[in-house]
Amino acid sequence: MKLNAGVEWVLHTCLNLGWIEEDTREGASTARLAAFYHLPPAYLGKQLQALVRAGILTSTSGPRGGFRLARRLEDISVLDVVTAIEGRTNAFECTQILHDGPGANPATDYRTVCAVSQTMSRADLAWRRELASETLADIRDRVLTFSPGAPRQTRAWFENTRA
Numbered sequence: 001m002k003l004n005a006g007v008e009w010v011l012h013t014c015l016n017l018g019w020i021e022e023d024t025r026e027g028a029s030t031a032r033l034a035a036f037y038h039l040p041p042a043y044l045g046k047q048l049q050a051l052v053r054a055g056i057l058t059s060t061s062g063p064r065g066g067f068r069l070a071r072r073l074e075d076i077s078v079l080d081v082v083t084a085i086e087g088r089t090n091a092f093e094c095t096q097i098l099h100d101g102p103g104a105n106p107a108t109d110y111r112t113v114c115a116v117s118q119t120m121s122r123a124d125l126a127w128r129r130e131l132a133s134e135t136l137a138d139i140r141d142r143v144l145t146f147s148p149g150a151p152r153q154t155r156a157w158f159e160n161t162r163a
Helices: 005-020 030-037 041-053 078-086 115-133 136-146 150-160
Strands: 057-060 066-069
Touching: 005 030, 005 041, 005 066, 005 078, 005 136, 005 150, 030 041, 030 066, 030 150, 041 057, 041 066, 041 078, 078 115, 078 136, 136 150
Parallel strands: none
Antiparallel strands: 057 066
16 A cells, blocks of 8 residues: 555644644644645645645634644544545455356355455554554654654744745
8 A cells, every 4th residue: 555645744744733833823834834845835735625624724814824733633643644635445445356256156245255355454454543543642752752852943944934
């Protein structure tokens, strides 16, 4: 499975929003958020709008507008973000090719009895459980252990840079 690059972009962007919101009541514009990592603003903007639709971010128009977190980092799971960008589609979809094999029973729903389908469904569920068990606050806390200056550096960049 390969995730959209936007997943990485918005995970980092949400962490940055968490850090800059400690010092400001203003939202951060798409242009500034994109400039931080040299990302294409139009594409990042689409990803950020997906997070707004999912209730992870809020967006305000106007000169002092921009994006802000709608919830605390502790209340946003990695799965919330991945689902907002990638959708709720499972990584594997059983197409029931066993119906076309020798000895197939047309009345059988092979999605429920096929060992391959069951294995892939368990793997998808394990992946989703792992992502659901991690919040953005968990990631933030791990970042702070190896880069304690990250919040200060991020805030300084946003305070001193206009995109």
